[in-house]
Amino acid sequence: MQQTRLRILDALADGPVSGPDLAAWLDISRNAVWKHVEALREEGFDIESSDDGYRLQSVPEYGEAALQFDLDPEYEIEYHESIASTNSRARALAADGGSDVVVVADEQTGGRGRLGREWVSPSGGVWLSILTRPDIPPHSAPAYTLAAAVATARAVQSVGAGATIKWPNDVQLDGKKLAGILTEMEGEADRVSWVVVGIGLNANVDPGDLRSEQPATSLQATVGEINRRELVQTLLAEFADLTTDLDAVVPAWREFATTLGTRVRVETGDSEVVGEAVDVAFPGTLIVETDEGRVEVTTGDCEHLRPAE
Ligand code: BTN
Numbered sequence: 379m380q381q382t383r384l385r386i387l388d389a390l391a392d393g394p395v396s397g398p399d400l401a402a403w404l405d406i407s408r409n410a411v412w413k414h415v416e417a418l419r420e421e422g423f424d425i426e427s428s429d430d431g432y433r434l435q436s437v438p439e440y441g442e443a444a445l446q447f448d449l450d451p452e453y454e455i456e457y458h459e460s461i462a463s464t465n466s467r468a469r470a471l472a473a474d475g476g477s478d479v480v481v482v483a484d485e486q487t488g489g490r491g492r493l494g495r496e497w498v499s500p501s502g503g504v505w506l507s508i509l510t511r512p513d514i515p516p517h518s519a520p521a522y523t524l525a526a527a528v529a530t531a532r533a534v535q536s537v538g539a540g541a542t543i544k545w546p547n548d549v550q551l552d553g554k555k556l557a558g559i560l561t562e563m564e565g566e567a568d569r570v571s572w573v574v575v576g577i578g579l580n581a582n583v584d585p586g587d588l589r590s591e592q593p594a595t596s597l598q599a600t601v602g603e604i605n606r607r608e609l610v611q612t613l614l615a616e617f618a619d620l621t622t623d624l625d626a627v628v629p630a631w632r633e634f635a636t637t638l639g640t641r642v643r644v645e646t647g648d649s650e651v652v653g654e655a656v657d658v659a660f661p662g663t664l665i666v667e668t669d670e671g672r673v674e675v676t677t678g679d680c681e682h683l684r685p686a687e
Contacts, residue, residue: 451618
């Protein structure tokens with residue numbers, strides 16, 4: 379979003395400001411201030427004019443300007459009403475040298491899930507991908523996925539729903555899938571070049587529209603329609619905070635985990651590990667106590683089993 383418009387919004391957020399004061403502060407003409415205010419109104423910002431000056435009455439529910447306004451971490455928002463996949467777009471931006479960009483879409487027409495699956499992404503959900511260039515070795519990158527799961531669970535908590543996490547990164551409500559994370563990266567042997575963390579959260583959508591392989595739910599179906607702008611801003615602030623100290627991610631993840639202490643079956647692609655999930659170690663490795671001893675699982679599809687299975 380245009381810097382001048384963001385500065386106008388920041389100024390109006392604290393109360394009414396007159397046109398001449400804004401013009402002097404921004405070093406532009408009063409006519410230019412008026413044009414920016416009109417443009418903001420067209421983007422859905424409700425800006426009232428009175429004798430005291432301009433006053434910001436309300437912010438649009440979603441969209442680029444709404445998300446960028448008052449965003450705490452320093453990410454640039456790129457918003458699309460509809461796009462094939464925010465992860466694919468973020469990867470293209472990475473190839474062009476981009477960083478600290480969050481691609482957000484109202485709808486995805488080719489959403490991608492883990493293990494090559496489709497991710498159904500109707501209008502009303504939260505579909506976003508965070509592109510960063512962290513100074514970490516590639517083996518630490520899974521901690522970014524866990525951080526995204528924790529950030530999502532905390533954002534879901536902030537709207538009054540009690541989220542849990544199934545290893546590695548399924549955010550659930552009442553045992554049904556609410557959100558998933560797809561992390562993609564590129565790097566050298568000792569350093570990550572870029573990471574794209576894609577988060578799909580069934581927010582204001584009907585679970586009947588999700589066509590998911592496993593039972594799925596949405597915030598709309600559990601707590602009702604939520605303000606996606608506030609939720610995304612909370613999520614991004616939590617993610618930025620968690621990734622400043624990767625050692626704190628696994629302990630934060632454990633607070634939401636339902637997998638630990640549970641009997642699990644993990645499909646790892648070429649084999650299957652069955653036993654009790656006893657812990658998660660940095661950067662996200664599941665430790666399973668099997669009949670043959672402890673097994674460390676770094677990736678796979680995890681199913682929670684009933685004790686007798
Ligand atoms: C999973 O299979 O659990 C992960 C799903 C990840 C979906 C998100 S939606 C935003 C981003 N763009 C994509 O194409 N996928 C991820």
